Amino acid sequence: MQLIETTQEALRLLFVGDSELWQIVWISLKISIGALLLVTPLAIVAGYLLATQRFPGRRILVVVVQALFAFPTVVVGLLLYMLLSRHGPLGSLQLLFTQTAMVIGQMLIAAPILIAFTLSAVQGADARVRETAIVLGAGRVRTALSVLREVRFGVMAAVFNGFGRVISEVGCALMVGGNIAGMTRNMPTAIALETTKGEFAQGVALGIVLMTLALSVNFAMSWAQGAGDQRR
Amino acid sequence: MSHLLSCHSLKRQQGDRVLLSVDQLVLELGQTYLLTGANGAGKTTLLRALAGLDSARCANFEFEGVQRSLSPYPRKLHRRIGFVHHHPILFSTSVVANITFGLHATGASRPEAAQRADAAITWAGIRPLVDTPPQALSAGEKQRVALARVHAMDPVLYLLDEPTANLDENGRDLVTRLIDAISKEGRTLLIACHDRELLNLSGVTRLNMTAGRLEVAS
Numbered sequence: 173m174q175l176i177e178t179t180q181e182a183l184r185l186l187f188v189g190d191s192e193l194w195q196i197v198w199i200s201l202k203i204s205i206g207a208l209l210l211v212t213p214l215a216i217v218a219g220y221l222l223a224t225q226r227f228p229g230r231r232i233l234v235v236v237v238q239a240l241f242a243f244p245t246v247v248v249g250l251l252l253y254m255l256l257s258r259h260g261p262l263g264s265l266q267l268l269f270t271q272t273a274m275v276i277g278q279m280l281i282a283a284p285i286l287i288a289f290t291l292s293a294v295q296g297a298d299a300r301v302r303e304t305a306i307v308l309g310a311g312r313v314r315t316a317l318s319v320l321r322e323v324r325f326g327v328m329a330a331v332f333n334g335f336g337r338v339i340s341e342v343g344c345a346l347m348v349g350g351n352i353a354g355m356t357r358n359m360p361t362a363i364a365l366e367t368t369k370g371e372f373a374q375g376v377a378l379g380i381v382l383m384t385l386a387l388s389v390n391f392a393m394s395w396a397q398g399a400g401d402q403r404r
Numbered sequence: 405m406s407h408l409l410s411c412h413s414l415k416r417q418q419g420d421r422v423l424l425s426v427d428q429l430v431l432e433l434g435q436t437y438l439l440t441g442a443n444g445a446g447k448t449t450l451l452r453a454l455a456g457l458d459s460a461r462c463a464n465f466e467f468e469g470v471q472r473s474l475s476p477y478p479r480k481l482h483r484r485i486g487f488v489h490h491h492p493i494l495f496s497t498s499v500v501a502n503i504t505f506g507l508h509a510t511g512a513s514r515p516e517a518a519q520r521a522d523a524a525i526t527w528a529g530i531r532p533l534v535d536t537p538p539q540a541l542s543a544g545e546k547q548r549v550a551l552a553r554v555h556a557m558d559p560v561l562y563l564l565d566e567p568t569a570n571l572d573e574n575g576r577d578l579v580t581r582l583i584d585a586i587s588k589e590g591r592t593l594l595i596a597c598h599d600r601e602l603l604n605l606s607g608v609t610r611l612n613m614t615a616g617r618l619e620v621a622s
């Protein structure tokens with residue numbers, strides 16, 4: 173049976189350490205972790221400010237963030253493509269079909285998730301935490317850090333959620349990365365495109381890696397949420 | 405005696421509702437004041453306004469002989485005015501980290517903070533609790549840690565919101581003793597409490613609130 177043979181070949185690729193396969197995995201991880209490292213601090217600050225500050229236009233911003241949550245990633249890719257393409261406004265940067273473009277795309281995709289999760293975590297925090305920090309003489313930054321510390325499990329869940337979304341995202345990665353071997357070919361684009369060229373075993377092997385990652389992330393997320401709930 | 409704090413026509417409004425309308429409030433240095441009044445009279449509101457947690461308007465706010473604004477509230481006043489919530493919350497760090505929090509926030513050096521926290525722990529008699537996770541402490545224990553936390557800052561004015569509410573007799577005794585010790589150190593206290601839980605303290609002045617207004621009781 174072809175399915176069994178394919179799976180056997182996939183396992184062989186995984187365990188023998190096929191260099192092409194693991195290079196794809198490495199590129200995927202590098203881009204997604206890099207994007208999260210860059211966007212997480214900004215998104216946490218934005219989420220905290222949206223949760224604690226009152227300013228005109230705040231409600232609209234919250235609605236926009238929540239709407240972006242449901243934005244198809246391929247549309248993010250399309251917009252970014254138009255910005256970065258040779259005749260686009262940012263064409264002179266020559267970023268299209270680079271890892272940098274993919275990192276930017278994944279940052280844009282992860283940002284609304286991280287902001288919205290942080291916002292609701294901070295809003296759910298006991299108001300007395302913030303007030304206690306203030307009356308004990310803390311400034312804005314120390315106050316923010318103590319509130320975020322109290323809701324750290326919610327924020328961690330946000331980061332895992334964001335990672336789960338960008339690591340398996342195919343639309344934007346394909347549009348602005350271009351699936352260039354050894355450069356911008358990551359797990360989702362390799363599965364989507366190389367399988368159609370007959371690379372079944374590689375597709376299955378990458379599928380296994382991706383599923384394992386997704387399951388671990390989900391596990392980590394429910395652990396973080398459970399740990400957060402337990403402390404109430 | 406000299407004034408520690410005085411203010412005239414202290415007002416807080418929420419929409420059309422007047423939550424607080426105090427013609428005059430004067431606190432003398434070293435005095436203890438018990439603030440009584442029915443549920444919803446405005447005791448918490450008054451304490452929160454003086455602690456800088458809720459904005460309030462005030463014609464003439466003077467503290468330690470200096471003219472101040474009440475909102476925006478000057479940050480350095482937090483060093484001089486301590487506030488403890490009705491049901492205080494502890495950060496989920498550790499008992500010691502809770503007590504050093506305000507010291508670090510106001511710029512004390514590490515050794516100084518550690519030393520003052522240690523003194524506060526001894527003062528409040530909470531040494532047996534230092535290894536317990538703060539969330540796991542009972543209400544009475546939390547209250548004493550919160551008192552140690554504010555005492556470590558050595559403010560001149562303590563604003564305490566129902567510090568003995570929901571404590572049993574023993575817990576109330578322990579907390580009352582700490583409050584008595586603060587008063588003996590010459591600090592000023594403004595304590596919200598209900599008639600049935602009147603603290604067993606000597607030489608206190610009672611202030612009574614009704615619907616956001618203040619009157620001096622006997």
Ligand SMILES: Nc1ncnc2c1ncn2[C@@H]1O[C@H](COP(=O)(O)OP(=O)(O)OP(=O)(O)O)[C@@H](O)[C@H]1O
Pocket residue numbers: 418421423441442443444445446447448449450
């Ligand atoms: N943000 C707010 N908006 C509207 N009303 C408020 C707000 N905050 C407080 N109040 C009202 O102000 C009044 C005074 O409340 P406060 O908490 O000061 O009473 P209290 O004297 O502390 O009562 P208790 O003995 O129950 O603690 C209450 O009627 C309350 O509903």
Ligand SMILES: [Mg+2]
Pocket residue numbers: 447448449490565596
């Ligand atoms: Mg109250």
